[in-house]
Amino acid sequence: MLHIVFLLSLILSTSHATVQDFCVADLKGAEGPSGFPCKTVAYVTSDDFVYPGLSEPGNTTNIISAAVSPAFVAQFPGVNGLGLSAARLDIAPGGVIPLHTHPGANELLLVSQGHITAGFISSANTVYQKTLKRGELMVFPQGLLHFQVAAGKSKAVAFAIFSSASPGLQILDFALFASNFSTPLITKTTFLDSTLVKKLKAVLGGSG
Template sequence: MFLQIVFLLSFLLSTSHATVQDFCVADLKSADGPAGFPCVPPAKVTSDDFVFAGLSEAANVTNIINAAVSPAFVGQFPGVNGLDLSAARLDLGPAGVIPLHTHPGANELLIVNQGHILAGFISSSNVVYQKVLKRGELMVFPQGLLHFQIAAHKRKAIAFAVFSSANPGLQILDFALFASNFSTPLIAQTTFLDPDLVKKLKSVLGGSG
């Protein structure tokens, strides 16, 4: 028993000075990779690297969707690098809408801060799960599934989203189809939409082809 205690104490003493990497503040001057950005040297890290004020102010919602998303992903908030965590602010004017979109790299947790938001997602079995959320209520959106948020009751709304990745990615379905160079004949063929309607939507969103 005595020898076991001595061995345990020796082991603890030998590992007590081992280096533990507590964080990896992103060096945004370097290239992003599968494992994230390289780390800023710890000696150059300050408290400000772990604080982000970019979600404190409302964004301008004067646009076609009457809404705006302010991200706090690794590109804006280097302190989340490697932590599998990021956030965003959603500002929605009356009847504002965040169109159908996906986050290929993360699950999302939406927290309503003001107003009411009709939110929902479509499962891979084509079942729609939707709910009108009020202040303080949360909803989850599984990774990769199409989902949306709409300001309800003709009033503005604010929500905050938390993601399970420092870089969740974003692809908006309408923009992918009608703000890109995806050709009109192919869109019509793959979506069964009328070509004239496709052209009209492309003219609105700035697409070509």
């Protein structure tokens, strides 16, 4: 009998415990290591858990003939604290998502249209690449340089899922040639010819 009373009292004492089901981002607050502060639950609506931004193709009229449309926490506050986010890749024929890295997340890529040659470089400098067709998946481990290139004569579309609401993004070419990283230092640290470095800076808008 005492055991039954104890169990009943335990159930009653825990039945009113507060469980935080979600933490829709309050984007007016500052982002910290754990994400954004939570939006007051009274102001949360169904729309906070829906993001239509990946339903339309991105504009591929640019230097890389490709577009990345993110659904990170900054665009989709509902993923705050959930450890996942997404993006849409539109790659025109001849287009490329240049070598880049996501410092804060692993990536799972699903091809939904066309063919994409994708790959990554391991820390042992081994290249793992594959030409993917519709319905095929590829994973890119966190922090490793990777790329996606349209394969074939038709447009390619893919969706990426990340293991963080804020995966981060750094594109190698832009870091080198669209920044104020000085030409002498780039030449010294990459062994590239200074004439080529200056040419690439002129194309991508870098200085120094």
